[in-house]
Amino acid sequence: MRARLLEATVELLVERGFAGTSTTLVSERAGVSRGAQLHHFPTKNDLVVAAVEHLAQRRGDELGEAATRLPEGQRRTRAVLEMLGDHFSSPVFSAALELWVAARTDEALRAAVGPLEQRVGRETHRLTVTALGADESKPGVRELVQATLDLVRGLGLASTISDDSARRRRILREWADVLDKEMVR
Amino acid sequence: MRARLLEATVELLVERGFAGTSTTLVSERAGVSRGAQLHHFPTKNDLVVAAVEHLAQRRGDELGEAATRLPEGQRRTRAVLEMLGDHFSSPVFSAALELWVAARTDEALRAAVGPLEQRVGRETHRLTVTALGADESKPGVRELVQATLDLVRGLGLASTISDDSARRRRILREWADVLDKEMVR
Numbered sequence: 001m002r003a004r005l006l007e008a009t010v011e012l013l014v015e016r017g018f019a020g021t022s023t024t025l026v027s028e029r030a031g032v033s034r035g036a037q038l039h040h041f042p043t044k045n046d047l048v049v050a051a052v053e054h055l056a057q058r059r060g061d062e063l064g065e066a067a068t069r070l071p072e073g074q075r076r077t078r079a080v081l082e083m084l085g086d087h088f089s090s091p092v093f094s095a096a097l098e099l100w101v102a103a104r105t106d107e108a109l110r111a112a113v114g115p116l117e118q119r120v121g122r123e124t125h126r127l128t129v130t131a132l133g134a135d136e137s138k139p140g141v142r143e144l145v146q147a148t149l150d151l152v153r154g155l156g157l158a159s160t161i162s163d164d165s166a167r168r169r170r171i172l173r174e175w176a177d178v179l180d181k182e183m184v185r
Numbered sequence: 186m187r188a189r190l191l192e193a194t195v196e197l198l199v200e201r202g203f204a205g206t207s208t209t210l211v212s213e214r215a216g217v218s219r220g221a222q223l224h225h226f227p228t229k230n231d232l233v234v235a236a237v238e239h240l241a242q243r244r245g246d247e248l249g250e251a252a253t254r255l256p257e258g259q260r261r262t263r264a265v266l267e268m269l270g271d272h273f274s275s276p277v278f279s280a281a282l283e284l285w286v287a288a289r290t291d292e293a294l295r296a297a298v299g300p301l302e303q304r305v306g307r308e309t310h311r312l313t314v315t316a317l318g319a320d321e322s323k324p325g326v327r328e329l330v331q332a333t334l335d336l337v338r339g340l341g342l343a344s345t346i347s348d349d350s351a352r353r354r355r356i357l358r359e360w361a362d363v364l365d366k367e368m369v370r
Binding site: 015016017018019020094097098100101102103104105106110113114117140143144146147149150151152153154155156157158160161162167170171173174175177178182 | 282
C-alpha cells in the first residue's frame with residue numbers, strides 16, 4: 001500500500017506538478033482510503049518527501065541497471081553520456097524537478113530535499129566515474145565529471161517543455177569527444 | 186504602473202514561487218488597485234507571461250551590460266563563464282525557472298513561455314559567441330557553445346536550494362581551459 005501511494009504521488013507530480021498534487025488525488029489514484037493514507041503519511045509534505053526518497057532509489061536503480069548494458073571500447077563515452085542524457089530527460093527527472101523547485105520556496109520541504117539530493121548527487125557522480133573509467137586523481141578530471149552531470153541536468157531542464165533530443169544528441173557527442181581527449185592527458 | 190505590476194510579479198515569483206503568486210498579492214505589492222490591474226492584465230497567466238517578457242528583456246540587458254565589462258586577453262574565457270554562471274544563479278533565473286516549470290504542466294502558459302524562451306535562448310547564444318570570440322564555422326564549436334549554456338543552466342538549477350558557488354567556480358575554471366584549447370583547434 002505504501003508503494004502504491006508513492007507511485008501515485010510520483011505520477012501526479014509528473015502529470016500535474018507539485019501544486020496540482022493533493023493528498024486527496026493521491027488516495028484516489030492509489031485506491032487507498034483517506035484514513036489509511038493519513039496513517040502512513042499525515043501531511044502532503046510527508047508524502048512527497050517519501051516519494052522523493054522512493055524516486056531517488058528508483059533513479060539510482062534505473063541508472064545502475066542501464067550502466068550494465070554499456071558497450072566497451074571506443075564508443076563507450078558516447079554511450080555513457082547518452083544514458084545520462086536520457087535519464088535526466090525522463091519523467092522521473094520531471095518529478096524530481098517539481099520537488100526541487102517547490103523546495104526553493106518551502107523551508108520544510110527544502111530541509112528534506114536538500115540532503116537527499118546531495119546523497120543522490122554523490123551516488124550519480126560515483127556511478128559516472130565508474131562508467132567513464134575516470135581517474136579522479138588526475139588534475140581537472142573530477143571537475144569534468146561534475147561538469148558532465150551539470151550539463152545533463154541543464155539539458156534535462158531544456159527538454160521539459162519541448163522535445164530537445166536531436167540537439168541534445170549533437171551536444172553530447174561533441175562533449176564525449178572532449179572528455180575522451182581530456183581524461184587521458 | 187505596468188512596470189510596477191511586472192516588477193511586483195517577478196519579486197513574488199522569486200519569493201513565493203509560481204503557486205504562491207496571486208493577482209491579489211501582486212496588486213497589493215505594486216500598490217495598484219484591483220480594477221487598474223485587471224484592466225492591464227485580466228488573468229494571472231496574462232500577468233505572468235508579460236512578466237516573463239519583461240524578465241527576458243531584463244535578463245538580456247543585464248548580460249549585455251556585463252559583457253561590456255569583460256577583460257581582454259588570456260583571462261577572458263574564464264570571465265565570460267563566470268559572468269554566465271552568475272547570471273544563471275541570480276534571482277532573475279529563479280523567477281524564470283518558476284515559470285518554466287509551471288509551463289510544463291500548463292498548456293496555455295507553455296504556449297507563451299516556449300517561443301519566448303527560444304528567442305531568449307538564441308539571444309544568449311549569440312551574446313556568448315561574441316563574448317567568447319567563437320568561430321562557429323569550425324566543426325564542433327557551435328555544440329561547445331551550446332553545451333556551455335546548458336552547463337550554466339544546470340549549475341543554476343543546482344544553486345537554487347543551496348549555495349553552490351565554490352563548486353561552480355572550480356567547474357567553470359576547468360571548462361574555460363577546455364574551451365580555450367578546443368576553440369583554437
